[in-house]
Amino acid sequence: MMERTHRVRRRVAATVCAAALVLPLTACDALTPGSAAAVPGPRSVPSSTAVPDGDITLRLQFADAPLMVDALIAAFEKGHPNITVEPQYKTFSDYVQNLKLTMTSDTAPDIAQYAVGMTDLAADGHILDLAPYREAYGWDKAIPPVSLDQLTAGQTSEATGGRALFGVPAGLSMTGIYYNKELAQKAGIDGPPKTMAEFEDQLAAAKDADLTPLGVGALDSGGLHLWAALLNQLMPTDDYWDWVNGTNGATIETPAAVKASKLVIDWGRKGYYNDSANGTAQVDSTAQFAKGDSVFLINGNWAAGQLATVMGDNVGFFPMPGEEASAPTVASGFSVSYAVASRTEHPEAAGAFLDFLTTPEAGQIISDNGFMPPNPDAVKKPEGVLADIAEGHRRAVADDGITTFPDFAAPAMLDRLRSGVQKLIANRIDPSDYLDSLQDEWEEHHAE
C-alpha cells in the first residue's frame, strides 16, 4: 500500500514536471521576440495648437544640462499653470543604452531627449511625427531649417506628406578647445591659434614651460572628441557626412583619417596629454582644467557654464583650427533636442512645451547655460567664454561646418571609438588597424 501511494505520487510529480516543461513550448507564439503590432497612443499629432484644460503631468527624460532643463521647465510652468513637467535626469551613457527599452515600455516618458537610437525608434513608430505642429506653430520661421533637418530621420511625414519631424532643438552643441589664459600667458602663448600647426607649436610651448598642455578625459567618451576634432580638419566634410550617414561605399579608411589618428598618437608620444588621460573621465578632466592642471582642454560647450562659473574671465574657447588660416571652421556638434513618445497621452501639452523651447525667453535660458539657442538673434549677446563659443559656432554654421559626432555612424560605434582612441593615446594600435575596426563595424551595421 505504502509502495503504491509512493508510485502514484511520483507519477503525479512527473506529470506536473512534464506539463510545466511543455507549457512554455506551446506558448511559443507569445514568446516570439518583438512585435509588429502598432504602438498604442496617437501616431500623429493634431494640427491645432490648443492645450486642453485640467491638470496634466508631462514626464521629461533627458541626459544633458540638468540646470538648463530645470530653468526651462520653471519658465514653461509659469506660462502654463495647469501643466506640470516632471524632469527625469539620467547620465548620458545610461540614457543612450536604455533608450530603446525606455521608449518602447508602457511607462515611456512623454518627452525625451533626442539621441542616436531615435532614428530606429522613429522608423518603428515609437516617436511622434511632429510635422503638423511645425506648420501650426510656425517652427520653420522660429528655427533655422538646418537644425530641423537633422531631426527628420530621413522620412516623409504620413500626416502632411512633407518632411517628417521627430524633435525640436533646444540648444545646439559644439566641441572645441578651452584654454586657461593665465597659464597660456606663462607659456608665452598670446592667443588662439590660427592653424593646426600653430596649435601644435603652442602645445610644445606649454610642454617646455613645464605645464600639462592638453587635458583629455578618455576614460569615457572624451577621447573621441579629440580624434573627431582632428578628423574634422583633415577629412573633407562631405566624405565624413557620407560615412556617418551610411552612404553606400563610404569609408573611414582614408589617408586623411590615418593622418588624424597618427596625430593623436604623436601628441601622446610627445607628452602633450595629462598623464592619466585614459584613466580620467570627461567630467574629471574638466574639473582638473578648472583647477589649473592643464593649459588646454578638449571638450564641448556643455562644460562652458561650469567653467565660466569657476574660472570667470580666465578661460577662453576656440574651435580646433584647420590646416590653413583660411580653412572653414569645422566642429562636431548636434542639437540637444526633444522628441515626443508615441505613447504619450498628452500630445497637445507636449507640443506646447516644445513650442516654448523656440521662444526668445527659452533661448535666453539656453544661452545663459552655455548652449547656442536655435535662433541666436533672439537673445542678448553673451559675455566671456560664452561669447567665444557663440562666435565659434556662428563661424562653423556660416561655413556649414557643424558635423555630427562619429558615433552616429552605427549603434556599436561608440564602443569601438572609445577603446580605439584609448589605444591611440597609449600608442598601442596602428592607425590603419584602428580605422579598419571602425570600418568593420560600419559595414556590419549598414549591410543590413
Add this chain to the structure above:
Amino acid sequence: MYVLPAFAVYFCFAVLPALHTAYLSLFEWDGVTLGDWVGLGNYQEIFQDSILRRSVLNALVLVVFFSFIPIVVGLAMTGLLARFRRPGMGAYRFLFMLPQVVPLVAVGVTWRWLYGDDGLVNQTFRAVGLDGVTRAWLGDFGAALIAVGLVGTWVLSGLCMMLFLSGVQKVDSSLYEAARLDGAGPVREFVSVTLPHLRGEIAVAMTVTTVAALASFDIVYVTTNGGPGEQTTVPGLLVYRLAFSEGKVGLAAALAVVLGCLILGIVYLINRLSRSES
C-alpha cells in the same frame, strides 16, 4: 509534493527566463521589431569574435583575483583567528564582512576615486616616496585588469573568511586538544586539523567566487567600462552592450547562454573535484 510551491516559483523566475533566453538566442532581434529566425547563426558569430575570446581570457584572469587569492587570504585569516577567542572578534568580523553589505556599484565608484590620479592609492605611494609607481591605475594598459581584480579580492576575502570561520566552529575542540597534546604547533594544527575539515566550505567558497569572477559585470562597468582598449572587457559587459546599446539581443542571449554553460561546467568540475578528494 512539498517542493511544488518552491519549484513553481523557481520555475517561473529562473528556469523559464533561462529557457526564454536560450530561445531568443536563435533569433536576430533588435529588441523592438519582429525578430528573424537565424538558428545557430548567433553562436557561430560568437566563436569567431576576437573581442569575445579576449573577454573570456580576462574573466579567467579575474578568477585568480576573485577566487584564488580571497580563498588563500580567508584561510590565512582563519588560521590566525580560529585558535584564539579574543574580545573584539565581533567587530573584526563585522569589518571584514562590510564589503558584502555595500552594493557593488557603490564599491566600484569608491574604488574609482581611490585609483584616480589624486586618489588615496597614489597619495599613499607618494607619501612613502614611491612617486615612480603612481599612475592612473584604471587607465593603464598594464595595470587596469589587476586593479579591477583587486577590488574583487577586497570584496570577496571577507566572505571567504566568514565561511571558513563558521566551518571551524563545527570542528570538535577535542581534536585541537589532541593535536596540541601531540605537540603540534599552530601551523601543524592548521594543516592537519583545520584544513581537512574545511574542505566543504572551500568548495562552496570556490563555487561562489568563481561564479562571481566569470559573471562579473558591475565592478567592471562602473570602474573602467571595459577599457582602456579591451583590457578589462568581460563577457558580462559584452552581453549588456550587445543587448542594450548595440541592439543585438539575439547575439547577447547566445553569449549569455555560452557564458552560463561555461560557468555550469566549471562549477560542476569544482564539485566533482572536491567530492572525489573527500
